[in-house]
Amino acid sequence: MNKNILQSDALYQYILKTSAYPREHQQLKELREATEEKYNNSWMILPVDEGLFMSMLLKIMNAKKTIEIGVFTGYSVLNTALSLPDNGKVIAIDMNKEYYETGIPFIKKAGMEHKINFIHGNAMQALNDLIANGKEMGSFDFAFVDADKVNYINYHEILLKLVKVGGIIAYDNTLWYGSVVAPEIFTAQYYRDSREALVVLNSFLATDSRIESSLLSIGDGLTLCRRLY
Ligand SMILES: C[S@@+](CC[C@H](N)C(=O)[O-])C[C@H]1O[C@@H](n2cnc3c(N)ncnc32)[C@H](O)[C@@H]1O
Numbered sequence: 001m002n003k004n005i006l007q008s009d010a011l012y013q014y015i016l017k018t019s020a021y022p023r024e025h026q027q028l029k030e031l032r033e034a035t036e037e038k039y040n041n042s043w044m045i046l047p048v049d050e051g052l053f054m055s056m057l058l059k060i061m062n063a064k065k066t067i068e069i070g071v072f073t074g075y076s077v078l079n080t081a082l083s084l085p086d087n088g089k090v091i092a093i094d095m096n097k098e099y100y101e102t103g104i105p106f107i108k109k110a111g112m113e114h115k116i117n118f119i120h121g122n123a124m125q126a127l128n129d130l131i132a133n134g135k136e137m138g139s140f141d142f143a144f145v146d147a148d149k150v151n152y153i154n155y156h157e158i159l160l161k162l163v164k165v166g167g168i169i170a171y172d173n174t175l176w177y178g179s180v181v182a183p184e185i186f187t188a189q190y191y192r193d194s195r196e197a198l199v200v201l202n203s204f205l206a207t208d209s210r211i212e213s214s215l216l217s218i219g220d221g222l223t224l225c226r227r228l229y
Helices: 009-023 026-038 048-061 075-083 097-109 123-133 149-162 176-181 189-207
Strands: 065-069 089-094 116-120 140-145 163-172 211-216 222-227
Touching: 009 048, 026 048, 026 075, 026 097, 048 075, 048 140, 048 163, 048 222, 065 075, 065 123, 065 149, 075 089, 075 097, 075 140, 089 097, 089 123, 097 116, 123 149, 140 149, 149 163, 149 189, 176 189, 189 211, 189 222
Parallel strands: 065 089, 065 140, 089 116, 140 163
Antiparallel strands: 163 222, 211 222
16 A cells, blocks of 8 residues: 555655654654554554644644544644644544544653544534534634545535634545546545545535635645635
């Protein structure tokens, strides 16, 4: 499972070894290694170079309050928490508690547990609950979406209400292992539904007047959307 979209794997290894691994936080490294040891789907973790990019973005934005959909063992959540000021907050939603409980000792070791609120459950339900609560409307600086691809387009509508004007919604895996340009007939069944959903999403985001957007060729594709109104 090769997550990078560069043509040369040697070039990607160069980026990781020369630039990314030396700057990876010790607890992120330990969490990544523990996840790789425990799970055979550890490829779901945010790539290290993408994590460094997101960390810098969060700091440039001066983000304080963020929301993440799709936690897995918590690599991206811990990466975000480490990038926020001491009074920062991350709301982290995942339907699989066993996954994110794996990350909690590493989050504690990094001294970041006071910044993270986990919500266990289905993301759509959790987002609708936040909307119903009313207080959270337009309150988030940043949202990171890394869960079920078929629902990204639905999350988009809800997150446009939860993220403040000028805030960023970031969608991960928008190039879906390069399959967005592969003829559907050659796409393995596992990738197909997500591929279809992401092809629709990418076109939709490109013309959505409520945002400005930029699809970055980092990791497996990261689309940044900045809310305009
Ligand atoms: C790609 S992984 C997230 C990786 C994580 N961002 C990281 O850096 O390690 C996707 C996660 O989304 C969760 N997920 C998938 N569909 C979901 C849904 N409908 N509601 C809540 N969580 C969901 C899965 O349980 C899984 O942990």
